[in-house]
Amino acid sequence: MKLAEAKAQFIQTWGSLGAQWGINxxxxxxxxxxxxxxxxxxxxxxMQELNISRGNTNMNVRELINWGLVERVLVPGERxxxxxxxxxxxxxxxxxxxxxxxxxxxxxxKVLNQLQDVEGEQKDKYVKAFxxxxxxxxxxxxxxxxxxxxFIKSEESWFYSTLMKIFK
Amino acid sequence: MKLAEAKAQFIQTWGSLGAQWGINxxxxxxxxxxxxxxxxxxxxxxMQELNISRGNTNMNVRELINWGLVERVLVPGERxxxxxxxxxxxxxxxxxxxxxxxxxxxxxxKVLNQLQDVEGEQKDKYVKAFxxxxxxxxxxxxxxxxxxxxFIKSEESWFYSTLMKIFK
DNA sequence: TCGTGTTTTCAAAAAGTTTTGAAAATTCAA
DNA sequence: TTGAATTTTCAAAACTTTTTGAAAACACGA
Numbered sequence: 089m090k091l092a093e094a095k096a097q098f099i100q101t102w103g104s105l106g107a108q109w110g111i112n113x114x115x116x117x118x119x120x121x122x123x124x125x126x127x128x129x130x131x132x133x134x135m136q137e138l139n140i141s142r143g144n145t146n147m148n149v150r151e152l153i154n155w156g157l158v159e160r161v162l163v164p165g166e167r168x169x170x171x172x173x174x175x176x177x178x179x180x181x182x183x184x185x186x187x188x189x190x191x192x193x194x195x196x197x198k199v200l201n202q203l204q205d206v207e208g209e210q211k212d213k214y215v216k217a218f219x220x221x222x223x224x225x226x227x228x229x230x231x232x233x234x235x236x237x238x239f240i241k242s243e244e245s246w247f248y249s250t251l252m253k254i255f256k
Numbered sequence: 257m258k259l260a261e262a263k264a265q266f267i268q269t270w271g272s273l274g275a276q277w278g279i280n281x282x283x284x285x286x287x288x289x290x291x292x293x294x295x296x297x298x299x300x301x302x303m304q305e306l307n308i309s310r311g312n313t314n315m316n317v318r319e320l321i322n323w324g325l326v327e328r329v330l331v332p333g334e335r336x337x338x339x340x341x342x343x344x345x346x347x348x349x350x351x352x353x354x355x356x357x358x359x360x361x362x363x364x365x366k367v368l369n370q371l372q373d374v375e376g377e378q379k380d381k382y383v384k385a386f387x388x389x390x391x392x393x394x395x396x397x398x399x400x401x402x403x404x405x406x407f408i409k410s411e412e413s414w415f416y417s418t419l420m421k422i423f424k
Numbered sequence: 425t426c427g428t429g430t431t432t433t434c435a436a437a438a439a440g441t442t443t444t445g446a447a448a449a450t451t452c453a454a
Numbered sequence: 455t456t457g458a459a460t461t462t463t464c465a466a467a468a469c470t471t472t473t474t475g476a477a478a479a480c481a482c483g484a
Contacts, residue, residue, distance in 0.1 A: 091383055094374045098390070101367045108360055110276040112472070123393075126385035131431075141474045146432060167429065167482080175389065177396045192276055199269045206262045215259055217294035221343065222266070225291075228345045280442070299461080309444045314462060335452075335459065 095124060099138070114140060115148040119157055119173055128161040128170035156183045186240050193233055200226045263292060267306070282308060283316040287325055290341035296329040298336045324351045354408050361401055368394045 099120045106116025117138055122129060129137075134145050149171055152158035157180060161170040174180055203222045208215035267288045274284020285306055290297065297305075302313050317339055320326035325348060329338040342348050371390045376383035 089370070089374055091374050091376055091380075091386060094371050094390075095386065097367065098371055098386075101364060105360060105364055108278040110278055114472080124386045124389045126381045142431085143433075143475065144473055147473090150432090169431080175392075177392045181396065192273060196269060196273055199265065202257070203262050203266055206257055206259050208259055212259075213294045218259060218263065218266075218292045221292045224343075224345045228349065282442080310461085311445065311463075312443055315443090318462090337461080 098124060112148070114138070114144055115151055118145070118148050119152055122158060122171060122173035123175065125172075128163070128172040130168045130170050132168075134171070155187050182240050182242075185236055189233070189236050189240070193229065193236065197226075197229050197233065200229060266292060280316070282306070282312055283319055286313070286316050287320055287341060290326060290339060291343065293340075296331070296338035296340040298338050300336075302339070323355050350408050350410070353404055357401070357404050357408070361397065361404065365394075365397050365401065368397060 099117050102120035102123075103113045103117040106119070107113045109116075118134055121134065121137055131142065131145050131149070134140075134149070135142060138145075149158060152171075152173075153160065156174075158171050158173050161172050163170050174183065200222060204219075204226065206215060206218060206222075210216055210219075267285050270288035270291075271281045271285040274287070275281045277284075286302055289302065289305055299310065299313050299317065302308075302317070303310060306313075317326060320339075320341075321328065324342075326339050326341050329340050331338050342351065368390060372387075372394065374383060374386060374390075378384055378387075
């Protein structure tokens with residue numbers, strides 16, 4: 089397989105994966121492109137490679153920067169901005185985990201805690217079923233929160249550097 | 257807080273969570289409703305509770321059944337079908353993990369394996385960067401696959417029943 | 425300050441997804 | 455069979471999200 093073909097396929101696969109994950113397709117494609125490019129790209133280069141408009145490029149690059157997955161790079165002697173993606177896939181993973189935890193898990197945990205105290209008799213089977221469900225989901229959410237938190241922290245810890253060598 | 261209010265809030269929160277996860281909002285809401293109801297519901301009851309059309313109900317219930325999150329229940333003496341959701345949140349989680357692995361991780365791993373062998377010189381920095389990226393992502397994907405597989409299996413194993421008692 | 429190259433914004437258009445509801449199909453008791 | 459209750463289908467409508475591109479804003483050297 090030729091490089092150009094492989095590149096196109098990788099970008100499109102990463103793009104549809106992103107779409108299923110609530111990340112928009114173009115954002116994921118830009119990320120894919122920057123992942124496999126050795127040097128930083130300018131907005132124009134991204135536009136050309138992916139055939140998308142300037143506005144679209146700008147918007148999605150900014151969002152990738154917000155997620156912490158892409159960085160602005162200043163090339164000496166160049167007026168234009170260049171962009172590059174974090175290449176260490178473990179860092180990418182922890183970065184995404186951190187962001188999704190903040191955007192998804194944390195808010196639902198807040199709601200679950202409020203829903204714990206519904207008025208009403210335990211004798212009422214509807215009240216009982218509701219409370220039981222919320223209670224169980226809440227326990228599960230706390231466990232998940234702990235697991236994700238330690239995954240996120242593992243990146244920085246001593247434990248990480250020793251253990252991860254096995255996989256890297 | 258009153259039960260009705262808490263119920264509505266839970267359904268709507270679970271619904272928007274689902275939307276972020278690539279699951280459609282209504283499907284997640286039906287799931288939420290069935291999760292907190294002690295007894296199975298009929299299609300009509302779901303329609304009334306959530307204010308959605310018959311077609312919509314039918315389609316999304318079927319999809320939930322495909323995911324293995326909801327079951328058809330036959331009530332003796334009733335012509336209509338009733339539906340109920342798995343209440344054990346650990347089972348729900350492994351079920352979702354299994355399905356998402358099948359739909360998302362497995363296909364991308366297939367593509368990554370194909371992309372491993374791109375033609376071209378290692379001296380070409382674009383070829384090198386591409387190969388390195390794919391190689392690293394592939395290693396990560398294999399690791400993730402193992403982790404998810406053992407999570408899915410944990411449900412059935414001896415280890416599960418002993419360890420999970422701590423959290424339940 | 426001006427002019428040029430560059431980035432950002434945002435309203436409107438395009439594309440994509442979900443929902444509706446009525447008609448068709450199915451099921452089953454009589 | 456027949457017909458009433460129920461479920462399923464699917465084209466069109468409603469809604470949501472994404473993309474475009476031109477205009478505005480910005481940055482900076484001369």
